[in-house]
Amino acid sequence: MSDVTYEVTDGVAWLTIDRPEARNALSRAVREGLFDGVHRFNADDTAKVLVLTGSGEKAFCAGGDLKEMNDVALRVPPPDFLPQLGRNIDVPKPTIAAVNGIAYGGGFLLAQQCDLVVAAEHARFAVSEVRIGRGSPWAAPLSWLVPPRVAMKILLTGDPIGAAEAQGHGLVNDVVPAAELRGHTQRLAERIAANAPLSVLAAKRTAYLSASHPRAEAYERAEEIWEPVYLSQDAQEGPLSFREKRAPVWQGV
Numbered sequence: 123m124s125d126v127t128y129e130v131t132d133g134v135a136w137l138t139i140d141r142p143e144a145r146n147a148l149s150r151a152v153r154e155g156l157f158d159g160v161h162r163f164n165a166d167d168t169a170k171v172l173v174l175t176g177s178g179e180k181a182f183c184a185g186g187d188l189k190e191m192n193d194v195a196l197r198v199p200p201p202d203f204l205p206q207l208g209r210n211i212d213v214p215k216p217t218i219a220a221v222n223g224i225a226y227g228g229g230f231l232l233a234q235q236c237d238l239v240v241a242a243e244h245a246r247f248a249v250s251e252v253r254i255g256r257g258s259p260w261a262a263p264l265s266w267l268v269p270p271r272v273a274m275k276i277l278l279t280g281d282p283i284g285a286a287e288a289q290g291h292g293l294v295n296d297v298v299p300a301a302e303l304r305g306h307t308q309r310l311a312e313r314i315a316a317n318a319p320l321s322v323l324a325a326k327r328t329a330y331l332s333a334s335h336p337r338a339e340a341y342e343r344a345e346e347i348w349e350p351v352y353l354s355q356d357a358q359e360g361p362l363s364f365r366e367k368r369a370p371v372w373q374g375v
Contacts, residue, residue, distance in 0.1 A: 133315040135169035136310055142178035144270055147187040148228045153204040153353040155231075160205050160213060170315035170322075172213065173307055174236060176218040176229075179300055182219070185227025185250065198257075204228060206260060207235040208330070214323050216314050220307040222300065226282070231260045232266065237309025238324060239293065240307045241285040242300040247280040247293065266333050268292055304360040318356045324348050326332075 123311070127138045137159040139146040141315045158285045176182040205211045219225075219236035220337040233239050260276065263358070265273040268291045276283065288294040297308045308326060324347045331343050351357060355375050363370035 123149045124155070124315070125149065126159055130169050130301045131308065132167065133168065133170045134311040135166060135172045137163065137172060137174050138177055139175070140177040142176070144187065145181035145184035146176040146178070146213075146222065147184045147205055147214045147230070149187040149190055152187075156205050157202075157211070159206070160211055163215070164213060167369050170215060170319065171311040172215065172217045173220050173311055174217065175283055175307075175361065176222050179223060179242075179244075181223040181229070182221040182225040183229030183232055184246065185223055185229050186256070200234055200269075206231065209235070209260075214326070216322060216326055218307055218311055219302055221247075221285070221293060224248075226250045227256075227258070231258075232259070234264065234293070237329075238310070239288075240296045240298065240303065241288065241294045243285055243297055244300060245285040245288075245294075246282040246299075247285075247288050249276050250278060250280045250282075251366055252278065253280040259349055263333065278333075289310050294337075306308065318351075318360060318370070318372050320351045320354050 125141045126140065127136075127140050129136050137156065139152055139156070141147065141149065141152055160172070163169050199319050201210055207217055208212045216238070217236040218238045218240060219233040221233055221241040222241060222245065223242070224246050226231045230247055230249050249261050250256050250263070261277060264276065267273075268276075272291050275281075283291075285294060285297045289297050296306065297312070328344050328346050356370075356372050359370050359372065
């Protein structure tokens with residue numbers, strides 16, 4: 123993973139695209155490194171939250187490597203062209219995008235498919251495919267994340283939007299000064315990692331139910347998701363630790 127690095131700090135895995143000279147564009151090496159990194163996170167019991175970010179201060183990820191696309195005359199990207207969290211690779215644990223610069227095209231995709239997004243104040247977002255004649259089928263969930271007319275403008279114009287505007291539309295959770303991006307994201311991830319692991323996994327699954335199920339069915343599926351949590355040892359540990367005035371010791375069972 124020479125163009126992608128993986129490190130774990132206090133239960134938080136940082137997966138970093140390290141190709142700043144090319145604005146962290148999605149070359150084949152980067153795409154393969156991201157797949158390897160996500161698989162590593164899934165198998166890493168020491169890592170409770172994944173943070174995806176880019177190296178440098180200019181770009182989170184500028185999208186596809188257009189030079190490489192031209193060299194191989196890429197037409198329709200295969201389903202496994204790059205990792206799409208929740209689509210072609212399941213990631214049960216929480217994910218956060220720490221957007222340190224531009225997130226265009228495939229970079230927008232990577233941020234969109236993380237569960238939470240923290241952006242530096244100078245970050246910019248765009249689905250830029252209409253400007254280069256490419257496609258963005260991966261943007262289908264966009265109208266679930268933002269109002270349909272906002273999604274339509276983003277998709278039809280290809281115009282970048284700033285971090286503050288993205289936050290106003292609900293695409294971004296927090297906007298912070300660039301110098302505070304890593305620290306803020308680490309603290310957010312640590313708060314999540316400190317929670318009961320079974321509850322965190324079930325909470326993530328619950329949040330996505332409304333995107334794929336009618337309301338009545340969503341309630342039924344939520345009950346199924348949460349029953350093992352209620353029946354777990356952790357569900358007893360929480361009230362017990364409160365009663366004993368101590369920090370809970372989560373077992374994940």
